[in-house]
Amino acid sequence: MAEGQSNISDFFKTMKVRFEKCLEPTLSCAEGAISAHSVQNATSLGIITDDNHVYEMRMRIKNGAPQCAFEKVGRNQASTFPGFCGRHDTEIFKPIDTKPLSLEDAEQLFLIAYRSVTRELHTVMEAAMRLQMTLQRQIAAGVVPKDEPSAAMMEATAHMMKAWGVWKHRVEFYDRPLVKRRFADVGHSIFVIEGRKPVLASSSFFSVDDRPWGKRFAGVTLNVIPTSTTEAAVIVSYPKEQSGKARRYVAPIFLKSGEERLFALSHILVDRAENFFVSPTHVEGWPAEKRKLIEEAFIGTVIRGEPAKPSPDLMLF
């Protein structure tokens, strides 16, 4: 990858060209991206589906205000994102899509994290692109001034910086190691939820420090992968050089055990993850108040940036 791509104006130019294209590590593939699963469909998502459906948290605008709610989605729509072309999706993820998961396999663990980081990159690029196009439309219509700061311009710029930051993170900590097959550059903290039916799957990525958007930041991926009818693997992955910050952030999960540990995991999922799926039987078994509390905690963190208060009511497992 050219050094010049670390410059934001170059990033923006590249992003225009890459949008809806394959995000393979060298960014040279000209193929369009297809919808592919961020959570392994056949195995892990299948374990938590009922009648081929799962619940996911959806955000919608209702009467001008954003709302979050659990919504039932078909297994084939759940967790998909157009990040790679068919050929790269197959080639890159073959080791995790064609072999059973081994928690000792450095390549598999790396690829699970790589898929989560790329899903986030696609999500933030899409948001930045959409806001940029809205801004240009408003400028063309004369609604927003071209050369003066406006709310629309600030928002578009902030999202562009965020996309740029995630982009740089992937290039530095994931694309370069992947191309060189240096899988051990990414470290993992893992535990297995045993002896209970898996009810949740997740593939997410978030920062673990408070750097302004666009700056170099420390980030982790959090994957919850049902592996059998009685077990699910919880895998937190991070660049090795950021392992101190990463482990400190997820310490509430790893220092606890039993139900306490699952509370802590639920709290981090509601607080930071945007991409998780829950078994329909499980969600439908919750009291209505509990479901509402989780939805409200979720919207608080997404919209208002308020951290969710740790509470047994937010238990997702």
Ligand SMILES: [Zn+2]
């Ligand atoms: Zn491709």
